[in-house]
Amino acid sequence: MWGENFHENSDRDREMMARLYPDGMHGAIAAGLSELLGDRVEVRTATQDQPEHGLSAEVLDNTDVLTWWGHATHGSVDDAVVDRVYSRVLGGMGLLPLHSAHFSKIFIKLMGTSCSLAWRNSADTELVWTVAPGHPITEGVPSPIVIDEQEMYGEYFDIPQPDEQIFLSTFTGGEVFRSGCTWRRGKGRIFYFSPGDQDYPVYHHPDIKRVLANAVQWAAPQRSIDFVAPAVVNEPAPRFRAQLAQDGEVSA
Template sequence: MNKQIQVTIWNEYRHELSNEVVKGIYPKGMHQAIADGISCDQFAIQTATLDEPEHGLTEEKLKNTDVLIWWGHMAHGDVQDEIVERVQKRVLEGMGLIVLHSGHFSKIFKKLMGTSCDLKWRESGDKERLWVVSPGHPIVQGIGEYFELEQEEMYGEHFDIPEPDELVLVSWFEGGEVFRSGCCYKRGLGKIFYFRPGHETFPTYYNENVLRVIANAVHWAAPTGDTPPRYGHFIPSLEPIKEKG
């Protein structure tokens, strides 16, 4: 039997407590909606939120996390730098990271990208059509050529990110804008996937295609179990070194 992938879903969990519209859509929080939506025998899922001690991301929890899913928006600045460093270290060691929607402005995503991660946006309930531009990629398995969301917040180019290692989804919006919505990266031993949809005032995390992409991304980003490389002062040498006269 294959080992379950240990998944931690991190959510600010502020909008759901302060905004009645969001609370009505996600009464148990977006983190729980995602957890319920991707639940399967292959995943062991736990959640964490901003206002828990250490933001719910203790050394022990991260050590036992294969893939971390991250949603943040209104309180990026409240995330402690020490925790950001902790998450970055785990990504470099091999933990997968899936960054959702407004998490593009999170401290951890900007730190890993090294750019502003800025973009254009408009909260007007545009229809969004997400096109698969890398057919056969494991993240879009079972999606087809495209799928649509009837209402979403618009994000538009230019998206100030490094060129993705792989681009798997591109969005078109009703207002005419386009956006790189599914971007893959590798940092150290860890895989990172940025996935655009997920504005808090729309029921995006109940959409079967959105949930399928997230679940596929968990499989893609999970560590392979390879032996990590060794760094630093390296003794003894692999081969005898002849004395130089």
């Protein structure tokens, strides 16, 4: 679980964050995964203020699924670390960008679009509707999930057509938003999930914790041996060469 860890330490937000997320948002998300998945997972956290943002090659080589929350300091994320994560996703690591991580460098790089959207922070009620019943990410999740207070995200959301749309959210102003979408990039699975602003205790919500736990299991690679990023291959000369004879016959 990677967290930007900015709001937790900023002068403006420190007191509020200590009340809502005493262990940080990354700590709350990690605790929810451990609570629901138990011994099936080893959950670790990393934050942007650590060396290499806590995402060294060694750390990523031992990560099956990377969950990413960022908001205020996207531009300060080192491009070399972004490239490292990108290569790892193409090689098979799962990625879960959350909420305002739609503007993270890694998500934009993987999507190839601006990933812009409409928003309004006025403590709206969000209803998260399941639109892909039977999908593993929706297992045990009610429809709708009711979030009493949340930042509004609305369309148009500038993303490529999802491989699967899992959730659709509605808000008190009549807005709709594609709040849960999946893509495959290379060998990696990506699930974007929007609920979870720093101003509200959304990551303590039992149904949100269930979605994230399901998504981690869905995004995990099937075989660790498949962690190889695509690359240019210099092929040897072909074993058989065929050429047309003048009479139209093929000789090999």
